[in-house]
Amino acid sequence: MRTTMKEVLNLPVFSGARLVAGEQGVNRDVSNVYFMEVPDIYDYIDRQGILLSTLFPIADNPDLIEELIPKLVNKEMAGLAVKPARYLDDIPEILIHEAQKHEFPLIALPVDANLSELSNGILELLLDKNTTALKFRNTLHEQMMAQLAEGAGLGELIETLAGMMNRPAVLLNHRLEVLGRAQYEQTEVIKPDDFAVFFEKTCLSPQQLAKVMLKVDGESFGIDAFHYQPIHVGEECLGYLLLERQGAEETEDLRVALEQTALLMASVFQREKAVERQEQNYLDSFIRDVLNEQLSSQDEVIQKAKVFKWDLAFPMIVMNIDFFIDDPRQKREWIQAFIESGTVEQQVNRYLQTGTNSIKLIYMDDSMYVFLNVPFERRAEQRLKAMSSDLLNTIFHQCRTGIGISSTAETIERLPEAYREARQTVKITKKIEQRSFASFFKDLGVFELFDHVADQTVLAEFKERKIGAVLAYDEKKEMELFQTLEAYIACNLNSRQTAKELFVHYNTLRNRLVKLRELGVELDSGFDIMEVALACRIHMLRS
Known part of the structure; x- marks a missing residue:
């Protein structure tokens, strides 16, 4: 369960301590405590730890004192508690300056502070929090597993989550469609027109989801009005679990509940998808038998x-x-x-x-x-x-x-x-x-007949006899004679209508028609027109 610097400062063993700088960082997470016994402490500490020290190992080295807090910040530590007087008269100003600059909690301990007692107090707090979180996780897990054993689906799980957290919950699939809700009468996702998630494989980030609105019981809210937990297996996104925010801080119970429920829901998603795909396979087989x-x-x-x-x-x-x-x-x-x-x-x-x-x-x-x-x-x-x-x-x-x-x-x-x-x-x-x-x-029409001709070379030879010279001339001179021929036939050999369709001058069209005749295109009878039109269709199909 999450523990912050603010909670540590409220411990009875810290009653005489003062926060002298970095108050903006009091919500940093704490997960361990360390003592500074050597100047080069950085290889022996890890993120989210509190460092307790008299500064004895670096008291005579101003350079090491100046770089202490920047290096602790780089290690993602939670804070520094200093007991002055024995080796330093007071906390150095450079430490206060760097702590304020990096929003890093710097605590001045009283001269009679016992570092071992302070360490024990922090560790007891962490142990109590973790024990409470474990009990809550087990309770939630056992209740939901009992439901799953009885064949419960996603709807029952989201009802359980909302009941245990005493707040509304919404379940979305990976396409942001509402699959279930609890303690809401109506829910609807409102997406921008250009918001495409259909083929997304990975879950969207909170920044991407910021474009989405959720309409619940007639009121519209941004996704930031909800605690957000993606549901996924590996890289594949299955959906999103949302819990309504009801306060400024996110409790550890809430985070655990979201993570645990999402994990169990992922197994239900996979189970239901497997059933759906099996049913789809049966449907496919049924239709194949009919066909x-x-x-x-x-x-x-x-x-x-x-x-x-x-x-x-x-x-x-x-x-x-x-x-x-x-x-x-x-x-x-x-x-x-x-x-x-x-x-x-x-x-x-x-x-x-x-x-x-x-x-x-x-x-x-x-x-x-x-x-x-x-x-x-x-x-x-x-x-x-x-x-x-x-x-x-x-x-x-x-x-x-x-x-x-x-x-x-x-x-x-x-x-x-x-x-x-x-x-x-x-x-x-x-x-x-x-x-x-x-x-x-x-x-x-005729295109279907062409496709049934067994020997396609017959079609190629017919096209070559009727309009081969036109196609060759177009390729060499870029005169668009084939396009002109198609339009002329489509306009029932109406020259003026053809010129209008092609956006060319009437005289330009007449010159092209003369050239078509010179290249062997005959349009003197209905049969001639039919054969040339067939050749044009063959070219369209085979080009």
Whole structure:
């Protein structure tokens, strides 16, 4: 249990002592006591100790007296108590000056002080404090261990902590989401918009947490209104334990309670995470069986899904969400973080309003897949587009991400095909789009056909015949003829509209069209246009 210089000075054996300098340091911690018997004492002392001395070993050396307190400060000592008169008439002024400068407690002892009695008094105080702390630690530990033996979770532990400390407590996970509270009716964490903690591995410092507000029962407070204890295993942050401050000083019981509770909560966190991951593995296996058509009865699938708290229903769509990250380990960690957080389900439900139990995420084939019920309504596609855009701009904004959305699976028999559609959509669109994207399978059009061509050299040769000369000319002259050709076809061969789309003068466009004809591009018939358009699509897919 913590002991300070102020408590030492209040001991009966120090009744005749005077604090002559360094009063600002009276809250320094004390954990030991030393005697100065040799001039070079510094190798024999340690931090948080009180040095008792007559200064006899250095009384005749002003230089050693001057450097004494700075060296004690460097050793992180707690204070210096000097008994003058026998070897010094009074405490040297330089000692008082240095003690005041470093806010280091300097105590003048009475001439009849017995250094051994002073030492014994300090050691008895430390022993009593440590015995009290040990008893409190054991009581708290035994009570919480008894709860854990009965299967208690995080909620019961935080209730016990709040009860023993007689003050409100809050438990947050590593994403600063409220997991539990005691003696508060309502709690909410308020974070700045740019405050990203989703992928943090280590616990945040108090300085970082200073940006966060906690709203409790209608009032907002900074984190500094709470005693703060991170919960972690090694370098991995699991959460944060907060106890409301109710006084200026932090008691040793409070510190012990926070540390002990955090230690036990870490084991509960790990236990619950292990259970969640096992349940996720069972869910993954269940969905794999459905996609591999090992469970063909729709009624059977719907009933088994209830085991995973999944209100599975049809029609359904499948979304493939893929992070384009080179490091496979980091990618897996990202996917796992999103699956465990429930963030995607909340965002999807916000737009589709089907309930989070109608949405399931799994990790499969090095990607994340979302299975969700969709209602029969005209606005479903519009909501899916808005939802996907929001996902890309908010929680998926940290890396290039692709979202592929299948067509609707009306029955269980169509679900494996919907899964393949979602995966195919990402695979193909990734080759065309350089940024993050959200694409529907139905919009792939001719690109899907290209991907099914077994001999891709056939496509390359067709492209070379139709627009190879244009691409070669662009590479040599940087004329942007391919871009012009694409825009011309997209504008239905309307020259004026094309010039407007490209932000070029009409005559500039006419000159480019003439050059395209010189390079062998024929757009005289519908079939010509179709073939050139196909060649352009092939180039986009293969470039």
